[in-house]
Amino acid sequence: MFRWLLLASLVMSTAGAAETPPIAIVIHGGAGTILKSEMTAEKEADIRAKLEQSIKAGHQVLQDGGSSLDAVTTAIRILEDSPLFNAGKGAVFNAIGQNELDASIMDGETLNAGAVAGVKTIKNPIDLARTVMTHSPHVLLVGDGAEEFAKNQGIEQVDPRYFHTERRLRQLQKIQAKEKLRAEYRDSWFSTVGAVALDKAGNLAAGTSTGGTANKRWGRVGDSPIIGAGTYANNQSCGVSATGHGEYFIRAVVAYSICARMQFENLSLQQAAARVVKQELVEMGGSGGVIALDKDGEVAMVFNTPGMYRAAIGRDGTLQIKIYQD
Amino acid sequence: MFRWLLLASLVMSTAGAAETPPIAIVIHGGAGTILKSEMTAEKEADIRAKLEQSIKAGHQVLQDGGSSLDAVTTAIRILEDSPLFNAGKGAVFNAIGQNELDASIMDGETLNAGAVAGVKTIKNPIDLARTVMTHSPHVLLVGDGAEEFAKNQGIEQVDPRYFHTERRLRQLQKIQAKEKLRAEYRDSWFSTVGAVALDKAGNLAAGTSTGGTANKRWGRVGDSPIIGAGTYANNQSCGVSATGHGEYFIRAVVAYSICARMQFENLSLQQAAARVVKQELVEMGGSGGVIALDKDGEVAMVFNTPGMYRAAIGRDGTLQIKIYQD
Numbered sequence: 001m002f003r004w005l006l007l008a009s010l011v012m013s014t015a016g017a018a019e020t021p022p023i024a025i026v027i028h029g030g031a032g033t034i035l036k037s038e039m040t041a042e043k044e045a046d047i048r049a050k051l052e053q054s055i056k057a058g059h060q061v062l063q064d065g066g067s068s069l070d071a072v073t074t075a076i077r078i079l080e081d082s083p084l085f086n087a088g089k090g091a092v093f094n095a096i097g098q099n100e101l102d103a104s105i106m107d108g109e110t111l112n113a114g115a116v117a118g119v120k121t122i123k124n125p126i127d128l129a130r131t132v133m134t135h136s137p138h139v140l141l142v143g144d145g146a147e148e149f150a151k152n153q154g155i156e157q158v159d160p161r162y163f164h165t166e167r168r169l170r171q172l173q174k175i176q177a178k179e180k181l182r183a184e185y186r187d188s189w190f191s192t193v194g195a196v197a198l199d200k201a202g203n204l205a206a207g208t209s210t211g212g213t214a215n216k217r218w219g220r221v222g223d224s225p226i227i228g229a230g231t232y233a234n235n236q237s238c239g240v241s242a243t244g245h246g247e248y249f250i251r252a253v254v255a256y257s258i259c260a261r262m263q264f265e266n267l268s269l270q271q272a273a274a275r276v277v278k279q280e281l282v283e284m285g286g287s288g289g290v291i292a293l294d295k296d297g298e299v300a301m302v303f304n305t306p307g308m309y310r311a312a313i314g315r316d317g318t319l320q321i322k323i324y325q326d
Numbered sequence: 327m328f329r330w331l332l333l334a335s336l337v338m339s340t341a342g343a344a345e346t347p348p349i350a351i352v353i354h355g356g357a358g359t360i361l362k363s364e365m366t367a368e369k370e371a372d373i374r375a376k377l378e379q380s381i382k383a384g385h386q387v388l389q390d391g392g393s394s395l396d397a398v399t400t401a402i403r404i405l406e407d408s409p410l411f412n413a414g415k416g417a418v419f420n421a422i423g424q425n426e427l428d429a430s431i432m433d434g435e436t437l438n439a440g441a442v443a444g445v446k447t448i449k450n451p452i453d454l455a456r457t458v459m460t461h462s463p464h465v466l467l468v469g470d471g472a473e474e475f476a477k478n479q480g481i482e483q484v485d486p487r488y489f490h491t492e493r494r495l496r497q498l499q500k501i502q503a504k505e506k507l508r509a510e511y512r513d514s515w516f517s518t519v520g521a522v523a524l525d526k527a528g529n530l531a532a533g534t535s536t537g538g539t540a541n542k543r544w545g546r547v548g549d550s551p552i553i554g555a556g557t558y559a560n561n562q563s564c565g566v567s568a569t570g571h572g573e574y575f576i577r578a579v580v581a582y583s584i585c586a587r588m589q590f591e592n593l594s595l596q597q598a599a600a601r602v603v604k605q606e607l608v609e610m611g612g613s614g615g616v617i618a619l620d621k622d623g624e625v626a627m628v629f630n631t632p633g634m635y636r637a638a639i640g641r642d643g644t645l646q647i648k649i650y651q652d
Contacts, residue, residue: 111577111610117547118468138546139573142444143469145545219471220464221443228554228579247465251437253554253582260583264590284437 022297022315023062025197027055027075029085031243031289032190034307034323047084048321051311054078055321058197059313068205068239069107069130071197076103076126076207079193083165085309086191088124090165091211093172099163101211102225103129104140108204108233115225117142119150121157126209128155129225139227143219168214175215191309192224194241196233196293198315204239204293206231206255213246222246228256235295237262238269243308244281244288252280258292269294273302348623348641349388351523353381353401355411357569357615358516360633360649373410374647377637380404381647384523385639394531394565395433395456397523402429402452402533405519409491411635412517414450416491417537419498425489425537428551429455430466434530434559441551443468445476447483452535454481455551465553469545494540501541517635518550520567522559522619530565530619532557532581539572548572554582561621563588564595569634570607570614578606584618595620599628 029051058075062068080088091099103125104115114133117140122128131153132141141149150157192210199205208231210224223229223246230246232255233239240255249255254276261272273292281288282304289303289310297315301308301322311321355377384401388394406414417425429451430441440459443466448454457479458467467475476483518536525531534557536550549555549572556572558581559565566581575581580602587598599618607614608630615629615636623641627634627648637647 106577113577136544137573138544139576140547140552142545142547145543149544217471218462218464218475219468221466221468226466226552226554227576228552228582232579247463250465250553251432251439253558253579256554256579256582257586260586261590264587 021200021202023198023200024293024297024299024313024315025055025058025062025071025075025195026291026293026299026301026312027051027058027079027193027195027310028241028243028289028291028301029079029193029309030191031303031305031308033305034309036324044323047309047323050079050082050084051309051321052319055311055313055319058195062197062199065200067201068197068199068203069105071199072105072195072205072207073126073130075195076193076209077124080124080126080209083167084191085193086211087193087209089163090168091163092168092214095215095217097172099160099211100216101125101209102221103207103209104225104227104231105129105133105207106205106227106231106233107133108206108235108239111234113139113227115140115227116146117221117225118219119143119146120160121147122150123156123158123162126207129207131155140225171214192243194231194243194291196239196241196291198293198295198297202235202295204233204235204295206233206239206241208241223249223254226250228253230255232256232259234259238292238294240290240292242288242290245286248281248284248286249288252276252284252286254281254290258290262294269298269300273300277302278304347526347528349524349526350619350623350625350639350641351381351384351388351397351401351521352617352619352625352627352638353377353384353405353519353521353636354567354569354615354617354627355405355519355635356517357629357631357634358613359631360635362650370649373635373649376405376408376410377635377647378645381637381639381645384521388523388525391526393527394523394525394529395431397525398431398521398531398533399452399456401521402519402535403450406450406452406535409493411519412537413519413535415489416494417489418494418540421541421543423498425486426542427451427535427537428547429533429535430551430553430557431455431459431533432531432553432557432559433459434532434561434565437560439465439553441466441553442472443547443551444545445469445472446486447473448476449482449484449488452533455533457481466551497540518569520557520569520617522565522567522617524619524621524623528561528621530559530561530621532559532565532567534567549575549580552576554579556581558582558585560585564618564620566616566618568614568616571612574607574610574612575614578602578610578612580607580616584616588620595624595626599626603628604630
């Protein structure tokens with residue numbers, strides 16, 4: 001009798017495991033010339049701890065049966081609130097000493113999407129991007145108009161000084177003093193943040209948030225708020241969040257291109273991401289990387305720079321946190 | 327002797343024809359619910375005449391050995407300068423009675439691109455988009471920053487009243503009085519303009535220019551200035567300019583998606599354009615259309631609305647000007 005019960009229990013458990021839909025989440029905190037020689041043990045520990053906090057919070061949402069949109073938003077909010085990354089608090093300064101923030105989010109089930117560019121008072125731009133998606137007939141709102149929409153919607157606004165950090169101010173002063181915009185520019189996307197998640201219902205979502213490039217001028221907008229370039233999600237193919245030299249990422253339509261290569265060229269997620277990031281972008285001269293997930297919970301973290309802050313919890317539940325090339 | 331000369335001349339002429347690289351150009355003046363019942367003979371004649379002037383000017387550039395970028399810019403400037411279309415002079419008004427203009431351009435040879443959104447004083451936004459491409463390290467500039475860049479570059483600026491037209495003001499008043507934004511919104515992309523050209527060197531270029539949607543709020547940006555959504559060009563596949571309900575065109579990454587389906591799925595230009603416009607967009611609920619050219623000079627003009635203002639001069643030199651479904 002005991003043996004029968006045990007057997008029945010094992011069968012049920014196995015059946016249950018086979019039927020459990022996969023969940024997975026992957027995040028990034030930017031790609032660039034992250035050199036071990038310039039990294040202190042303390043800074044590395046801080047960054048790893050914040051990536052771990054972010055991905056665990058997002059994964060918990062998925063474990064609790066929450067949506068991939070909620071997981072992505074939860075993970076990105078934590079990175080936006082940290083001064084360690086170029087998004088929300090700690091964003092880079094533009095050429096006239098302001099923090100101008102961009103963000104986008106996309107729902108792979110419905111292909112709904114929302115994005116904001118050039119906002120200056122929104123504590124968590126990813127929340128505003130999501131509200132544009134859910135509470136406006138639009139996809140992309142920019143500048144003062146986006147702030148007015150935020151006010152109408154009761155999105156948390158802060159004094160622009162909230163975003164200021166000493167580190168980023170020194171970075172701006174250094175760039176401006178040396179007048180070597182082009183040289184510094186190369187890595188200024190460094191520490192944009194993003195997340196992609198797959199929930200129990202099988203839905204993918206992706207989001208990205210950034211302060212753009214340090215010392216940017218003329219209302220420059222990069223790839224992060226551009227659906228197709230910085231962010232894309234479609235349950236039929238994959239979800240992607242990108243970080244890199246935005247001008248190249250826009251021209252290569254990076255996020256959507258990875259999904260399109262899976263869908264039309266029958267490449268695997270890893271193959272599609274590698275083709276775009278390690279081949280197409282390299283040929284164009286565009287540095288950066290992507291994180292991506294497909295509907296089976298396969299994870300890709302691909303970059304053509306020395307490093308990319310990144311973390312993943314795949315469908316087997318294993319946590320990875322990495323900074324440099326493997 | 328005479329017969330020999332004639333034969334030699336015929337052979338040379340045939341050989342010459344075979345070696346002459348194809349040139350082609352296609353333009354649009356927007357898609358939407360263009361109903362014969364609401365069109366006067368006079369208005370239709372005006373629109374046909376302006377489309378003819380635009381496409382012939384662009385084609386002349388190509389015949390003279392000019393670049394596809396010059397042909398696209400030339401054709402679009404003429405449509406921007408005409409009050410008949412929703413671009414440049416004659417653009418729609420936003421919710422607070424301003425004309426906010428967006429434009430983009432892309433070079434299929436280099437994949438360089440430029441775009442502007444939300445500008446209010448630029449006489450020809452397509453010229454500013456091109457200057458962003460050629461004279462800035464950026465792809466997309468928005469709002470006041472874009473105007474400042476224009477000033478630095480000596481781009482022609484005008485008093486915002488230059489863009490005002492009585493017809494568009496009445497349209498705004500009608501929408502606002504009836505408070506039926508959603509109902510009117512459906513067709514407000516109607517008369518965005520765009521052009522795609524193939525030059526003797528085999529290079530494709532595409533551009534798009536618009537006033538966006540009437541009564542738009544909150545700094546709304548549609549697909550026209552988004553590289554990948556409203557405009558894309560790549561010599562390896564095709565050039566596309568789109569016009570339609572921008573939010574859907576962004577989410578479907580319409581312009582790039584047509585190129586991607588040619589490149590990765592081996593569809594013909596016509597098949598790829600039909601797949602995206604008549605199938606994918608229809609399933610999503612997105613109305614509008616595209617014009618496109620491939621590197622052989624094949625022309626596609628595909629839309630899922632009752633009409634699209636359009637004209638083409640294909641590689642055989644034949645001029646077509648059309649408004650309704652064939």
